[in-house]
Each structure stands twice: as C-alpha cells, then as structure tokens.
Amino acid sequence: MTSVTDTSALLIDRIHARHGDAVRIGTGCDLADDVEFVIDPDATITLGDRVSIRRGTTLQANTGGHIIIDDDTAIGENVVLSAMTHIRIGRGVGISNMVDIHDHNHRPRTHDTLTTDQPITPWASGFDAAPITIEPGAIISNKATITAGVTIGQNALIGANAVVTTSIPPNSTALGVPAQVKDRHPGPLDPRHPRRQLHIGWFGTSLMEHYEAHHPRLSTQADLPAVGEQIEVTEWRHRGYVHALTTRWQSSYPWITITTDNRGEGGATSRDVLVNVNTAVHGGGRWDLAFLGVGINDIWRHHQGRMSEAVGIDEYDTNIRTALALLSEATRRIVVIGEPPIGWDPAIDVAAANRDLLEYNQRARRAADDHHAQYIDLWDDITYTATCFGWSPTTPTAPTRGEPSIWSDGVHLSEYGDDLLHQIVARHLSDHRIHDGLLTLDRFDRATAARRYHVAR
Known part of the structure; x- marks a missing residue:
C-alpha cells in the first residue's frame, strides 16, 4: 500500500518536473494527489516546511504573481488561492474548506477601462489588484472569502461564510458580510513577524x-x-x-x-x-x-x-x-x-x-x-x-x-484650543474611517499594482 508520504513525494516530483524553479516546496509537506499548481510565466509558488494541503485545492500564480505559504500551515479541501501580486500566508495558519482568496477582481466596465475595438469578454476591462497577507496563527473558517489588499492579523479568527473586505486586527474574531470584528481575545504575538x-x-x-x-x-x-x-x-x-x-x-x-x-x-x-x-x-x-x-x-x-x-x-x-x-x-x-x-x-x-x-x-x-x-x-x-x-x-x-x-x-x-482641534480632527478621521482604510492596501490596475507592490522572491 502506498503511504501518504510516498504519494506526496511523487506529486512533488511531478510538480518540480513540470514547473522547475517556479515552485519551491519545503520538507515534510503533505499534499493531496489532486492539488493543482497553476503557475504562469514570471510567477512563483513557495511552500515552507510541513505544509498540509487537502484534496481539490488550487494554487494559481498568475503572470507576475507570487504565493508564499510559511511553515506548519494547513489548507483544507477545495480552497482557491489566486495571486496577481502576492498572497502571503504566515506560520501556523489554518484555512478550512472552500475558502476563496483572490488578490484581484474585475474592474468595472467603463469607457476608461474598455476600448471600442475590444470584443465583449469577461476580462476585457482588466483587473484591480493588491497583496493579501494572512499573519501567523490566523484561522480562516469554511467558505470565507478574502479580498484584495486585506491583512488578517495574527491569531485572528474569521467566521464561516464571512467576506473580508477590510483588514482585521490580530487577536480578534470577525464575522459577517462584510466581516466585522465582534470579539477580541488577547494572545501571544510572534515577535519574529514584522509589525x-x-x-x-x-x-x-x-x-x-x-x-x-x-x-x-x-x-x-x-x-x-x-x-x-x-x-x-x-x-x-x-x-x-x-x-x-x-x-x-x-x-x-x-x-x-x-x-x-x-x-x-x-x-x-x-x-x-x-x-x-x-x-x-x-x-x-x-x-x-x-x-x-x-x-x-x-x-x-x-x-x-x-x-x-x-x-x-x-x-x-x-x-x-x-x-x-x-x-x-x-x-x-x-x-x-x-x-x-x-x-x-x-x-x-x-x-x-x-x-x-x-x-x-x-x-x-x-x-x-x-x-x-x-x-x-x-x-x-x-x-x-x-x-x-x-x-x-x-x-x-x-x-x-x-x-x-x-x-x-x-x-x-491654548490647551482648550489644542484639545478642541484634537477632538475635531479625531472625529473627522473616525467618521471617514481614514485609519481603517489605510490598513487595507490600495487596489490598482494590474500593471500599476505590479510596480507598486513588487517584491524580490
């Protein structure tokens, strides 16, 4: 009988044979035999050590896109990760079944995004993109969706069916559509992860x-x-x-x-x-x-x-x-x-x-x-x-x-005037969610995003 380790080793050999240096897979990884690696030119996928990926999952690195999955991460069944800039998943992250993580989306069809001689196709208007980061220890529950530019903080818990459109702080639970923080649960943060x-x-x-x-x-x-x-x-x-x-x-x-x-x-x-x-x-x-x-x-x-x-x-x-x-x-x-x-x-x-x-x-x-x-x-x-x-x-x-x-x-x-300015400015920024907006990366057309968010492998 063929063991899981043997099956994963054979799959990894096939992946390396097909994609060469575009894919790097660490030691002790456990991959289901139908995990799909889709890697376009100038794109990469990197898995750390002891990464587990279950059946039916697709990792898609589009042209210029990069997927980086750190050590001891577990990804469930029928998950889709699709990157045009980059998706980074930290150590010890758990991603449950049927989660969708796309760092891009279709741009609206407008006169600015289309030319008159373009045929009507789903991709004619192009894409907006921004990197996604899931920090160490986060848990993403079944059927959640993570959208472009979002950062999920360390130890955060994203509830089932949530749609995450803005960044979520560490040590918090976010639920709903769009996902909002409903609870906080103080926990240890990885000092090696940059703030x-x-x-x-x-x-x-x-x-x-x-x-x-x-x-x-x-x-x-x-x-x-x-x-x-x-x-x-x-x-x-x-x-x-x-x-x-x-x-x-x-x-x-x-x-x-x-x-x-x-x-x-x-x-x-x-x-x-x-x-x-x-x-x-x-x-x-x-x-x-x-x-x-x-x-x-x-x-x-x-x-x-x-x-x-x-x-x-x-x-x-x-x-x-x-x-x-x-x-x-x-x-x-x-x-x-x-x-x-x-x-x-x-x-x-x-x-x-x-x-x-x-x-x-x-x-x-x-x-x-x-x-x-x-x-x-x-x-x-x-x-x-x-x-x-x-x-x-x-x-x-x-x-x-x-x-x-x-x-x-x-x-x-005076001190009264300073305090009044403090109140006025703080209220304006809170009402317009300025700081919250800054914590989610700005989305740009695909070419601009590639320049703005370029990282060396």
Whole structure:
C-alpha cells in the first residue's frame, strides 16, 4: 500500500518536473494527489516546511504573481488561492474548506477601462489588484472569502461564510458580510513577524509644530523637581494637538507602529510650507497619511504691514495646490486642515483679518477637492466654543485674566484650543474611517499594482 508520504513525494516530483524553479516546496509537506499548481510565466509558488494541503485545492500564480505559504500551515479541501501580486500566508495558519482568496477582481466596465475595438469578454476591462497577507496563527473558517489588499492579523479568527473586505486586527474574531470584528481575545504575538507601520506627516505652522520646553524630570513622576527648584531646559519637544492625536491613535491601534514626521514651522507662510513639502518629498519622504494646514501667517503678515512676507490669495492658491500635487506623489491619503480664526491682536483689525482668512480657507477647500484630499473645517466649532467662553467675533478682545480661552495669545492656541482641534480632527478621521482604510492596501490596475507592490522572491 502506498503511504501518504510516498504519494506526496511523487506529486512533488511531478510538480518540480513540470514547473522547475517556479515552485519551491519545503520538507515534510503533505499534499493531496489532486492539488493543482497553476503557475504562469514570471510567477512563483513557495511552500515552507510541513505544509498540509487537502484534496481539490488550487494554487494559481498568475503572470507576475507570487504565493508564499510559511511553515506548519494547513489548507483544507477545495480552497482557491489566486495571486496577481502576492498572497502571503504566515506560520501556523489554518484555512478550512472552500475558502476563496483572490488578490484581484474585475474592474468595472467603463469607457476608461474598455476600448471600442475590444470584443465583449469577461476580462476585457482588466483587473484591480493588491497583496493579501494572512499573519501567523490566523484561522480562516469554511467558505470565507478574502479580498484584495486585506491583512488578517495574527491569531485572528474569521467566521464561516464571512467576506473580508477590510483588514482585521490580530487577536480578534470577525464575522459577517462584510466581516466585522465582534470579539477580541488577547494572545501571544510572534515577535519574529514584522509589525505593520503607519507613517504620518504634518506640514504647517506653529499650530502643528507646538514646541514645548522640557527637561525629563518634569514628566518623571518618581523624580519631579521640588517647587522652586531650578531646572535647565534640555530639549524642545512637539506637543499640542498633533502629539495628542498620535498618542490616541497609537493606543487605539496597538498592533501598528505609528510614527510622526512633524514638519510644522513657527511663523511659516504658504511659501515656507511649500519649500518644506518640496524638500521632504524630493528627499525621499513617504507617508501613509499627510496633513497640510497653512494660511494664517499669509494674512497676518499682511495686516501687520510686513508686506514682503505676506502672501496674496492667488499666490496662496498656487502654493497650496503645488504642495498638494507634490504630496499626492508621496502619500496615500491627504487631509487639509482649515485655519482657525484669530482671537485678538491689538495691532491689527482682527475682524477684517478673519474675513480674509475665511476666503483663504475656501481656496484651501477647493484645492483639497481638486486633489481628492479630505478637508477639515475648524471655523464653526472654534467660533462656537470661543463665543461660549465670552469671545465676540465682531469685537474680538482678549479675555479677562483667568477666564478660559481658545487662544493663549490671540493667535496661538491654548490647551482648550489644542484639545478642541484634537477632538475635531479625531472625529473627522473616525467618521471617514481614514485609519481603517489605510490598513487595507490600495487596489490598482494590474500593471500599476505590479510596480507598486513588487517584491524580490
């Protein structure tokens, strides 16, 4: 009688004879004799050690596609894996029967995806594609479907018949159509598996920069300086609403490493910010999410009479559009943050300056729309809160000493203003599911996806 090991060895020999170096199979693998390997030119399939694949399963690596299955993974019956970019399955993953994993799908049939001389065929409009990753220890239950761009986190459990269209965090259970997280079950994560990364860039003025003088003892609870003790400033650090948002996002997505590239500059006009964006992009900067907020200094300098530094509205429009065009080449998502009103400044006509600032904000909104960027309008929320604190937009004056205010000095934000910006930006990103969207890879036409997601074997 022929053993399972003998049958698998004979099958592996046949696979190698047919596909040569396009397939690599590790030691101790157990493959049913009807497992189908479909490998197009410039495509590969790699199996680690002790991989088990049951009957009726198809592994299809289309031209330029790669399937990588790591050690100790078990794949059930009648499963289909089809890759045009790449599908990666981590160590110890369990995939049950009749699961479908495609890293691509048909594009809609439109005038942009078809030419008039093409015959009517199922593939005439081409395909959109993005890699799929199933991290170590995940379990995919019967008849689940995993779609392009999705990452299934470590130890995640995907329920039967689920359709996974967005990435699922580790140590969670996702059910339904579309699949949503219904439960969390803390478990050990494989330290050898690389953590996901999100890189966030900030380009703007002192509202983003928000430097704070600091010494480590000032925030070390076990070694706080005594009242009256002199402490030397040893560093400047970014704080304000940008710091608060980063802290919030990191605690909300603990399985992701979130890094912040804060290029805010005190006193910057749109000219200065454009230089900063240009330097960052051409210096190789790349961001998953970038924020752009500028305009208040362009106007403030004009009303201060510093005309050589002031930036007129047409130049401002050109500057912000150029910055958005540059960022579009280096960033997956862009958010433009409108400027808040000025609170007070005895040296200028604040009401007139704020009227100008509203016009600049409208230009920023239109530029954001034209570059497919999100726009966050701060004006109404800032004005509402400020008036509740006693401020008047028609006769803007400094608050009575000790009274709360949005502004610390009439232009820069107080702790109340920073917290309000934190709330507004966090709410907008949550309502539009910006971060969740970034965790699922963007889909592109097949040729673009091949360039964007190319990996060496």
